[in-house]
Amino acid sequence: xxxxxxxxxxxxxxxxxxxxxxxxxxxxxxxxxxxxxxxxxxxxxxxxxxxxxxxxxxxxxxxxxxxxxxxxxxxxxxxxxxxxxxxxxxxxxxxxxxxxxxxxxxxxxxxxxxxx
Amino acid sequence: xxxxxxxxxxxxxxxxxxxxxxxxxxxxxxxxxxxxxxxxxxxxxxxxxxxxxxxxxxxxxxxxxxxxxxxxxxxxxxxxxxxxxxxxxxxxxxxxxxxxxxxxxxxxxxxxxxx
Numbered sequence: 001x002x003x004x005x006x007x008x009x010x011x012x013x014x015x016x017x018x019x020x021x022x023x024x025x026x027x028x029x030x031x032x033x034x035x036x037x038x039x040x041x042x043x044x045x046x047x048x049x050x051x052x053x054x055x056x057x058x059x060x061x062x063x064x065x066x067x068x069x070x071x072x073x074x075x076x077x078x079x080x081x082x083x084x085x086x087x088x089x090x091x092x093x094x095x096x097x098x099x100x101x102x103x104x105x106x107x108x109x110x111x112x113x114x115x116x
Numbered sequence: 117x118x119x120x121x122x123x124x125x126x127x128x129x130x131x132x133x134x135x136x137x138x139x140x141x142x143x144x145x146x147x148x149x150x151x152x153x154x155x156x157x158x159x160x161x162x163x164x165x166x167x168x169x170x171x172x173x174x175x176x177x178x179x180x181x182x183x184x185x186x187x188x189x190x191x192x193x194x195x196x197x198x199x200x201x202x203x204x205x206x207x208x209x210x211x212x213x214x215x216x217x218x219x220x221x222x223x224x225x226x227x228x229x230x231x
């Protein structure tokens with residue numbers, strides 16, 4: 001069974017540009033999460049989808065970030081326009097139906113975003 | 117709000133040494149889950165263990181063991197006879213039972229095992 005995949009693995013962009021990150025969860029997983037780790041800090045929650053609906057987006061930093069999950073399958077996270085402080089590793093995770101603690105969250109390898 | 121503290125930023129040991137990674141958590145909820153994840157150099161987060169707050173039994177899996185103590189709000193992780201392949205960043209995380217709470221992570225502890 002394929003794990004969580006993320007694309008691209010690395011992205012280097014200039015301040016003001018737009019970047020779109022993609023996450024393909026494990027097939028059949030209703031829950032999809034986005035997290036971000038800024039260098040040396042905690043991995044922080046950004047948002048949570050249950051199927052195609054946003055269950056919780058309280059961690060989204062500001063309105064420059066837009067997440068979608070078309071048809072309850074893959075998800076995209078767009079940053080527009082990117083700022084220097086957006087640099088970090090963006091992780092996607094998925095889990096079976098149910099609450100966060102009830103099932104293991106399977107993580108992807110992350111997308112390392114560098115904004116110059 | 118909940119919080120996870122991993123006070124050890126980096127630990128260096130020599131192969132075959134035992135090493136304990138500390139994790140202290142804060143939450144007012146009585147029902148929660150604790151996790152440990154490993155992040156090897158390849159980058160992905162690998163699940164190691166999930167523990168329910170009602171289950172305080174210690175757990176051993178090969179060279180890995182976990183000590184959960186509610187009295188001190190700690191969930192420490194010990195690697196016995198460490199190996200070079202254990203070198204990674206280890207994250208402790210907490211999830212509440214209520215609602216659709218997500219994972220709250222600590223800052224991680226980088227473990228370097230040298231030959």
